[in-house]
Amino acid sequence: MIGYILRRLFIAIPVLAGVLVVVFLLVRLVPGEPCTAILGERASPEACERFNEANGLNETIIVQLGIYAGNAVTGDFGESIRFSRPVSQIIIERLPVTVELTIAALAVAILIGIPLGIAAARRHNSTVDVAAMAFANIGVSMPIFWLGLLLAYLFAVVLLGTPFALPPSGTLSPGSRPLPFFIVWGLELSEGFGATVAEFFSNMTITNALVSAQWDVFRDGIKHMILPAVTLATIPIAIIARMTRSSLLDVLGREYIRTARAKGASDQRVIRRHALRNAMLPVVTIVGLQLGGLLGGAVLTETVFGLAGVGTALFEAITARDFPIIQGFTFVIAATYVVVNLLVDISYGYLDPRVRLE
Numbered sequence: 001m002i003g004y005i006l007r008r009l010f011i012a013i014p015v016l017a018g019v020l021v022v023v024f025l026l027v028r029l030v031p032g033e034p035c036t037a038i039l040g041e042r043a044s045p046e047a048c049e050r051f052n053e054a055n056g057l058n059e060t061i062i063v064q065l066g067i068y069a070g071n072a073v074t075g076d077f078g079e080s081i082r083f084s085r086p087v088s089q090i091i092i093e094r095l096p097v098t099v100e101l102t103i104a105a106l107a108v109a110i111l112i113g114i115p116l117g118i119a120a121a122r123r124h125n126s127t128v129d130v131a132a133m134a135f136a137n138i139g140v141s142m143p144i145f146w147l148g149l150l151l152a153y154l155f156a157v158v159l160l161g162t163p164f165a166l167p168p169s170g171t172l173s174p175g176s177r178p179l180p181f182f183i184v185w186g187l188e189l190s191e192g193f194g195a196t197v198a199e200f201f202s203n204m205t206i207t208n209a210l211v212s213a214q215w216d217v218f219r220d221g222i223k224h225m226i227l228p229a230v231t232l233a234t235i236p237i238a239i240i241a242r243m244t245r246s247s248l249l250d251v252l253g254r255e256y257i258r259t260a261r262a263k264g265a266s267d268q269r270v271i272r273r274h275a276l277r278n279a280m281l282p283v284v285t286i287v288g289l290q291l292g293g294l295l296g297g298a299v300l301t302e303t304v305f306g307l308a309g310v311g312t313a314l315f316e317a318i319t320a321r322d323f324p325i326i327q328g329f330t331f332v333i334a335a336t337y338v339v340v341n342l343l344v345d346i347s348y349g350y351l352d353p354r355v356r357l358e
Contacts, residue, residue, distance in 0.1 A: 005342065012338040019334040020072060020327070024065050027318075027326050034081050034321040055081050068327065077328035082320045087328035090313065092196065095332065096203035097171060098309035101301070102294040104206075104229035109236035110287065116237070117244025117283075122271065124249060133245070136238035148231040148304035155227060167224050169306035171205050176220050178205065184212040228305040232298055236290045243286045247279040280351050288344035292337040 034057065035048035043051075052058040056067065071078060077087035120132035156168035167173065180202035182189055189195040202208045206225060209218035251257065252275055260270050299311030310329055317325035 005346070008342050008345070012342075015338060016331065016334060017069075020069060020331055021065065023327050023330045024068060024323075025061070027321075027323050028061065030318070030321065032321055034323065037319070037321040038082055072327075072331065077331070078324040080317075080322055080325050082317075082322045082325075087324045088196075090325060091328055091332060092200050093203060094308060094310055094313045095329075096200055097205075097307055098295055098298055098302070098311065100204050100206055100225065101228055101232060101298055101307065101309060102291060104225050105232035105294055105298075106236065106287065106291055108229050108233035109240055109290065112233070113237040113240030114244050114283065116241040118248060118271065118276070120241070120245040121248035121252065122267070129245075132241060136241045139234040139238035142234060144231055144234070144300045145304055147234060148228070148301060151227050151231060152304070166227055168227065171221060171224050171307060172217065173220050173224075176217055178209045178212065178214045178217040181208050181212040184214070228301050228307060231304070232294060232301045236294070239286060239290065240283060244279070244283050247282045248275060251275045251279040277351055281348060284344055284347055284351065288340045292333070292340050295333055295336055 033048065034055070035043055035051040039047060039051060049058070056064060059067075068078065075088065077091070079086055080090060083090070116132045116136070120129040123129050152168035155164065155166040159165045172178075180198070182198050182202065187198075189198050201211075206218060206221040209215070209221055248271075257270060257275055260274050261267075265273075295310065298307075298309060299315050301307070302309045302311040303315070310333070313325060314329050316322075317329070
C-alpha cells in the first residue's frame, strides 16, 4: 500500500508541473493587461511601465515562468498584483470558506442521492423509480443562480419571523465571530507550517466553533450554511442518484445476487450485504470528481450568498488580471484533485476485495 501511494504521488509531480506551466501561459493569453485592469483604461504608458517593472511583468515569459516555478516549489506563490499581499495568505483566508461549503454540499448530496438511487433501483420501473429520476432531472435542470435566489427569497423573506427562517447571505450573523480554537485551547503558536495549518482551520467557521465548543457560533454557522449547501448540492444529488441507480441495477442482475435470494435472504439484506458494496465503486469515483469540481466551481453559489471563497476570488482575479492569485488558486485546486483521486483509488481496495492496489 505504501509503495502504491508513493508511486501515485511521484506520478502526480509532472501533472502538477504541467498544470503550473499551462495555467501560467493561459492567463497571459487572456486579452487585457493587469496595468489597464487595475489602474484603469486611461493609465499612461509611463505609469504602466512603472507598474510592470514593479510587478516583474516586463521580463520575458520564460524568465517570469522560471522565477514563478522556482518560488512555487517552496510554497511561495508570489504577491497579489491588486492587493500587494502574499497569495498564500489570501488562500488561507478564502479556501476554508469553499472547503466548508464543499463538504456541506457533498454531505447533502450523498445523504440524499445514494438513498434516492437505492430506492429507485429496488423498485425499478415503478412509481418510486420514475419519481426519483424525475426529481434528479429537475435538480440537474435548475440553474444554480435561480435556485439560490429562490431559496433566499423563500426562507429569508416569505418565512421571515417563523421558526423556518434562514439567513440569506454570509457565513455568520453580524457581530458574531468565533475565537480561533488555538486561543480557546490556550496554545501559543510560533511562525511556521504548524501556525499556517492552525490559521487555515481557524478560518473554517463551523469547524473552528465545533472543536472549540463555541455552540452559539456553531449553530449560527450551520444556519448560514444550509441554503448555499442545498443550492450547490442539487446537481451532485442528481448525478449521484442516477449513478447509484444504474450501478445497483447492474449488480442486482448478477448470479450471486440470485443465489443469495434463492437461499432465502431478505431483500434488505441482499442490498446491504451483497449488492451495495459492489455497486459503490463507480459511485465513489463520481463523489471524488464532484468533490474536486465543487472546490473550484462554486462561483455562482458564493456570489448569490455573499461568501468570500475560492470562486469569487478567482472571478475577481480574472477580471483584474491578477496573475499570481489565478495561478496560486488553480495550483491548489489541482493538487486537491490529485489527493482526492488518490483517496478514491485507495478506497477501491476496501470496497471490493478483488481490487489489489499492490
